[in-house]
Amino acid sequence: MRDQEPAPMDAERRLSTKEAAELLGVKPETVYAYVSRGQLSSRRVSGGRGSTFDAGEVEALARRNRRDGSGGSGPGGGNPGGELSVRTRLTLIESDRYFFRGVDAVDLADRHTYEEVAEWLWTGRMLPGCTFTAPAAFVSVARRAVEALPEHAAPADLLRVATVAAATADPLRFDLSEDAVLGTARTLIPTLVAALPPAGHHRRDEGPMAHRLWTRLSVHKDPDEASLRALDAALALLVDHDLAASTLAVRVAASARAHPYAAVSAGLGVIEGPLHGAASGLAHRLLQDVLEQGDAAPVIADELRAGRRVPGLGHRLYPGEDPRARALFALLEQIPRAEAALLAARDIVETTARHAPLHANVDLALAVLTVSSGMAPTAGETIFAVARTAGWIAHALEEYGERPLRMRPSGLYAGPRPPQPLPE
Structure with missing residues (x-):
């Protein structure tokens, strides 16, 4: 017979550390381990030294621990295999479907452009017809940096160098306010695309992002509308996909309060792996x-x-x-x-x-x-990286709103016990 779960608590009620520990069946220090792993959020007590916790979050974690049989034994509780989990409002994957802010992501990609889906992920608002514009100064410095690379440079190399170059042109890159980060997102993505060399003898720097990217990837100069629609949909479908390895790298960087360009660069460093973007x-x-x-x-x-x-x-x-x-x-x-x-x-x-x-x-x-479409084998990696840049920015925005350096797990030392003699 299944145990009856308690009725949900008032979402506005906050628990002390002791109350949260009792509900979870753990020691108080384990509650803070949950916070460091991103499974709970905490709020400092006004004028005090303690922290409080959202009752709804604590109860949800307790339910997961019971369901997974972890018994709340440690910060990996609620996650089979002790995997890291991070609270997010962006993407949910379940029952062979995935959702952006609760809306079916496939439906979004079917009815909206990549830029519109990106705005939805960032802000939760739909802005029909929105486009992104790259400042000429950013494009100029990014193109010069990319052109200096050898011809065999991989897509991730080009995009990573373009990102770093664009950062040097932005004196406001350390402003981590929401409006500033959104401004960075709307200029960085078109800058990355504009910095890529053309696939043929033509280059387009205006219009929908899919149209601009097509000229960097395909030797077909005049694509049909169906091909452009497929590329645009691919970008929109790949905007985010929960906590993939590159997205985790971005959140770690943002947790250390790295600026958005640096956070995106961290994602680009991971996406190059054959088990991910490549x-x-x-x-x-x-x-x-x-x-x-x-x-x-x-x-x-x-x-x-x-x-x-x-x-x-x-x-x-x-x-x-x-x-x-x-x-x-x-x-x-x-x-x-x-x-x-x-x-x-x-x-x-x-x-x-x-x-x-x-x-x-x-x-x-x-x-x-x-x-x-007459594209190189690396074209899919480029599509993936450009698309996912929007998702990385969304995750960085979320992480900037969390406690700094919470993405700092503790190492489990497995080496020889000290003291050891000095090596000769």
């Missing part, structure tokens, strides 16, 4: 190999023989289908040029499904877009 490039190459051979079976066999997992399949947060992939595939089906790549992607999924019931993830959908 995954779409692996899917792009896989798709190209399937198109060249005309059959997915030998290509997948080679991947597995080499001990590699098949890219573009499965996602740890979606037991079923990745909703981002589903939405992007639907848009790609409206592009005649993408038909061959779509068939190849379907062949990959069906061939692998004989042994593992894995669905296509957003990396495979991105690969269909980049392969069919």
Whole structure:
């Protein structure tokens, strides 16, 4: 028989440290460990030395601890495996769907532009028709910095250098007020896109962000409306995705009160990994190999023989289908040029499904877009990074409102016990 859970407390009621500890069944010092891990927020007592805690938050954490069987034994309580959790109002992922501020993210991407979805994530307000403008001085210094890099520089290198360069041009970068950070967001994203070299002999620096980015990625000079719509939707779908590794890096930087440019740079430093932003490039190459051979079976066999997992399949947060992939595939089906790549992607999924019931993830959908649009294998990484910059800014904004340096876990020392003799 299930234990009956107590009725929710008054959301306005605040608990003392002792009361919170009793409700959670832990020691008072463990309550502060929960705060340092981002699982609870605290407020200093006016004129006093103690802290108070939101009763609703404490009760929710107690419910999670009971549900997960942790018993509130430590700061990892409520998180299987002791994983770090961070309170956020931005993105929720559940039941093979995800939501931005409570609104279905796929619906947002279907009905609104990337810029509009970014504004919604930042402010909770919808601003139809909004566009972002890059100051000429920022673009100039960012382009000079990017042009100085070697030709083989990766997308993350270009964007990271452009971010640092733009920061040097902004004397107000240390202003962490909400209005100032939002102003930075609205200028940094178009600056990053403007700093990228053109894919062909043309460059567009006005209009929707997807249109500007297209000229940096595709050799096709005059894209059809369906292709631009697919790129814009990809940007909107990738704006945020809970606490991915790069987003955690951004929040750690913001917790130390690094300015927004530095926080974004931290995210760009992580996104380059093959298990994160660069995954779409692996899917792009896989798709190209399937198109060249005309059959997915030998290509997948080679991947597995080499001990590699098949890219573009499965996602740890979606037991079923990745909703981002589903939405992007639907848009790609409206592009005649993408038909061959779509068939190849379907062949990959069906061939692998004989042994593992894995669905296509957003990396495979991105690969269909980049392969069919005449883009380089690294284009998906660029799309991912530009899109996610908006989400990183949203998370930085949230973190600036939290207690400084709360993202500072304690190390669990496993080395030799001191005192040890001095080395010779």
